[in-house]
Amino acid sequence: MSEVPQNAGYMMAAYIVTAVIxxxxxxxxxxxxxxx
Amino acid sequence: xxxxxKGRWITLVALVCLxxxxxxxxxxxxxxxxxxxxxxxxxxxxxxxxxxxxxxVLVGLAGIFYLFLKDPRLDRFAEASAEVGTVFATxxxxxxxxxxxxxxxTWWTWDARLTSTLFLxxxxxxxxxxxxxxxDPGLRARYAAVLGICGMCLVxxxxxxxxxxxxLHPQPIILKPSAPSLPNSMLATWLLSLAAFTLLYVGFVxxxxxxxxxxAAQQGRSSEAGHV
Numbered sequence: 350m351s352e353v354p355q356n357a358g359y360m361m362a363a364y365i366v367t368a369v370i371x372x373x374x375x376x377x378x379x380x381x382x383x384x385x
Numbered sequence: 386x387x388x389x390x391k392g393r394w395i396t397l398v399a400l401v402c403l404x405x406x407x408x409x410x411x412x413x414x415x416x417x418x419x420x421x422x423x424x425x426x427x428x429x430x431x432x433x434x435x436x437x438x439x440x441x442v443l444v445g446l447a448g449i450f451y452l453f454l455k456d457p458r459l460d461r462f463a464e465a466s467a468e469v470g471t472v473f474a475t476x477x478x479x480x481x482x483x484x485x486x487x488x489x490x491t492w493w494t495w496d497a498r499l500t501s502t503l504f505l506x507x508x509x510x511x512x513x514x515x516x517x518x519x520x521d522p523g524l525r526a527r528y529a530a531v532l533g534i535c536g537m538c539l540v541x542x543x544x545x546x547x548x549x550x551x552x553l554h555p556q557p558i559i560l561k562p563s564a565p566s567l568p569n570s571m572l573a574t575w576l577l578s579l580a581a582f583t584l585l586y587v588g589f590v591x592x593x594x595x596x597x598x599x600x601a602a603q604q605g606r607s608s609e610a611g612h613v
Contacts, residue, residue, distance in 0.1 A: 354421030356487040363426040363480040364407060367433070370479070371403070371585065374472045375396055378592045382389045382599070 388595040396588030402581035406574065414574045426484040428574050431559070432582040433476040434502070438540045440470030440586065441505060444512070445537020448530030457601070460526040463533055464516060465593035469586055471509040478506055489553050497550035501543045508536040 417424035447463035
């Protein structure tokens with residue numbers, strides 16, 4: 350029986366990149382809409 | 386409550402939902418035996434890809450209606466949807482190669498699905514550049530509408546490219562004529578993620594629309610002051 354591949358690092362990288370992109374855009378929108 | 390505040394609240398709820406997706410996907414959803422933990426990128430990559438495509442379809446539809454009705458609200462919505470679509474396309478084009486490397490052995494391959502998705506990203510960027518480059522609001526909205534309609538026409542090709550061409554990219558396992566080929570626990574995580582991305586789209590677009598509205602009002606006041 351084959352072993353499960355050990356590639357959790359790629360998974361973590363993808364989850365971190367997604368969080369960074371979404372949070373950066375959320376902050377960008379917040380800052381732009383807060384300007385008087 | 387103003388439109389900006391509504392958008393912020395929706396975004397906040399969406400980010401909390403996305404946090405719940407992270408916890409569920411990473412800690413409570415089983416690991417796929419053949420691909421290993423990297424398969425869990427699926428829970429972010431596919432909902433982001435669906436909303437990348439849906440956002441461009443909405444940009445195109447708003448463009449068609451704008452050309453007939455000349456309603457500036459449609460143009461503002463298209464602008465907001467295009468900006469959010471660009472953000473989601475960025476997620477797709479970064480998570481895809483990260484998933485592809487351990488599974489295909491390469492970060493990128495010039496096959497039909499990947500290349501057409503990259504082309505969609507460039508269309509999004511081009512759309513935003515055109516909007517930034519043209520000063521006249523009427524002309525800008527017309528150019529943008531035409532570009533948005535072109536982008537919308539690309540979306541069915543992207544979706545069907547895995548059937549039309551021989552590609553490394555897998556065929557759909559959820560959005561297909563037969564039942565989804567996923568265990569229920571994985572399907573539930575994916576549906577939760579899709580709901581979170583849907584809320585994110587709505588929250589982001591609401592805020593971006595409110596920003597366009599505020600800018601238009603500001604421009605109106607400036608031009609009025611210029612006439613006095």
